[in-house]
Amino acid sequence: MDGIIDNLQNAIQTWNEKLAEIWLLLTQSPQNFKGGGIWQIIVKIHDALLAIGLALLVLFFVYGVAKSCANLTEIKRPESALKLFIRFAIARGLVVYGMDLMLAVFEIIQGITETIMDTVGIGNVSQTVLPQEIIDAVGDCGFFESIPLWAVTLLGGIFITILSFVMILTVYGRFFKLYMYTAISPIPLSCAAGETTQNISITFMKSYAGVCLEGAIIVLACIIFSSFAASPPVVDPTASAINMLWSYTGELIFNMLVLVGTVKMSDRIVKEMMGL
Template identity: 75%
Template sequence: MGGIIDNLTNAINIWNEKMAEIWILLTQTPQNFKGGHIWEIIVKIHGTLTAIGLALLVLFFVIGMVRTCTNLTEIKRPEHALRLFLRFAIARGIVVYGMTIMTKVFEIIQGITSKIMSTVSAGSATTTTIPEEIIKAVEDCGFLESIPVWAVTLLGGIFITILSFILILTVYGRFFKLYMYTAISPIPLSTSASENTQSVALTFLKSYIGVCLEGTIIVLACIIFSQFVASPPVIDSSSSAISMLWTYIGETIFNMLVLVGTVKMSDRVVKDMMGL
């Protein structure tokens, strides 16, 4: 009857592999992700859009200057002219060095994430295992009793496999968002040249910080889940194999659902925290 438990074992192995992969992804930078090939393309796109961003910066600056100055006399005033010059210079610096600024922001937040991991000594994700008493009970099942046991392990295995891929897709989606924010950054950052449009640039930067913080929330969720895994459900060895399986699979899937739900809502959690 060893083959019956294989459905559940294979699904849990997939879950453990995805958890280990997530742990690696959360400690990687966009520059090193997938060997850095994606980052090279993002850098090229960013460089192309920087020229467009500088052109838009001049446009937003002129529009802002026209709206804030009722007449040419105000522009001739030294303090007003200096303020306009400083705004233009700062806005231009934000557009030109936008990638550097965003990279530094990511490094700071990545440092926070690494500090959390080192504080709890979490070098890797905790693996989920099937208790030995369940494996033994399933192996000792008769033919008729093995039919419902096989059905439960099959359904449980399918559900766990689906949760595994949802989890890893969410983490990969965060990397996609990091790349997209970095590539398109010169366009929204160019709005900082005008007081009337600078809110767009501020919203963009706060949203980018939120995406970076998603990694911290995911790490916290994984650490909390690891504590759940470290305390497996209590199994009554005197009960039947099907009852033991239901208890174990039910609680395991519940914990996995909590983790997947938290990871999926990591962006919402960050927005609530930062008031975005």
């Protein structure tokens, strides 16, 4: 009978390990993720695109001047010339120091995420554990009674394992998005030089802030799930082993589906919050 229980316990152990890995990942910065090797590549790509961003900066600036100023006489006015100079200087600063700005935004939002973690305590996050009543009930079953139990634990174990990998892949995907935003940042930030194209830069920074904020949403989702884990599904000791196992596994998978769905929709939740 140990093999029947092992199917479910191994899957639950995998789930707990992935959940703990998520907490670890959400405390890391892009510079330290996977030893920092990926970040070095992103920095090289960013620096290579910096020259293109500066060239586009001039192009968008000239285009913005042509669209906003009706004639050369208007450009010669001191207030108009000062406004254009300030716009160009700010846009150039965004392109040249865009990576520093994005890292500052990440650090601010990361501080929010870490504050949430410190409030509940990382070590206090409850793990999912198979109740002893079910283990004892399965151990008392005969050979023929164990056949449906084996099927339930096998299917439940496969489903839980799939959910755990879907959840961790979503968190890894957030890091990929952070790297992509950072690498390509000189291009959209150069749009700030033109009055008619500045919305592209604003939307880009809002979207980047949204990706950073996804970490806080994922942490909140994990905390809520931990409350479910602290109060596991009620097991009826008078029911048969198959009913106990089926009821527990079904409710457990439902709770896991809620968490995985929330983690998967973290980007959508952030977009709704920020109006993106």
